[in-house]
Amino acid sequence: MTPITIHVPIEVVYAPAIDLATVTAIDTHVHIEVDDHGHTSLPEPLVTALSAYFRTDGPRPAVDAVAAYYRERRMAAVVFTVDARTQLAHPPLSSAEIARAAADHADVLVPFGSVDPRTGEAALDLASRLIEDEGVRGFKFHPTVQGFDPSHEDYAPLWSLLARAGVPALFHTGQTGIGAGLPGGYGLRLGLSNPMLLDAVAADFPDLSIIMAHPSVPWQDEALSVATHKPNTWIDLSGWSPKYFPAELVRHANTILKRRVLFGTDFPLLTPDRWLRDVAATDLKPEVLPGILKDNAARLLRLAG
DSSP states (O other): OOOOOOSOOSOOOOOOOSOGGGOSEEEEEEEOOBOTTOOBSSOHHHHHHHHHHHTOOOOOOOHHHHHHHHHHTTEEEEEEOOOOHHHHOOOOOOHHHHHHHHHTTTTTEEEOBOOOGGGTHHHHHHHHHHHHTTOOOOEEEOHHHHTOOTTSGGGHHHHHHHHHHTOOEEEEOSOOSTTTTSGGGGGOOGGGGOTTHHHHHHHHOTTSOEEEESOOTTOHHHHHHHHHHOTTEEEEOOSSOGGGOOHHHHHHHHTTTTTSEEOOOOBTSSOHHHHHHHGGGSOOOTTTHHIIIIIHHHHHTTOOO
């Protein structure tokens, strides 16, 4: 393998901008699906199929509207897009533009970046610039939509870069509504989002904080196994109404993983209002909810002063 220069030599230190005393929750999983120019993050057939899968055709707000929405609810939100330019042959939204817009709403928004791992050294260069110049606080990856196996050695330089910068990597895991119902699922491979592939990443990069997004159906036990074994892994509870959470996920969130489980919605496809309403129908213990809703994310994202 050709040696690649890592452009981020030291851990990046951020000044907290969110007043934790004024927010009730931190939503760690919020998609920006359209920019101010009307460009969408996915090709039109996938947008249509995704709306049908989630039975919603609601608005896809840009950054300013997302900030207003969360500020109204006294919540903070981690915002991002997914750069899948290679797999989808579709130009991504600009993570730099998202970060700059989020900076105007630093009281409620935390920007994550996204790079296409399949672009090789270009991904490393872009990730470095997003961290150093735009202040992104983490990165979002969707192995199924981006078409890559995160455990493959080709991507080790990227994980090393993020570990050295001290920023977390958020990975989609489990089933996805993207491509659902389309011929061949639009060519997208679900197996790339098996959380067991992240076990190798967590083992090889113990300083990299890895967030496994969503209840990882049909691999929930795999995700719980990885999270129990690797203390640098976390689970976010996005993409599903809490009333459908698998019992084992709830049991682990109440006990051994209670400090590494995060509130997340998948907004705009699932709203925080519905998530908070439906969580009352679960067996999540009232005493663990403050950690899930805010404290765990504040610690992971280094938002506490």
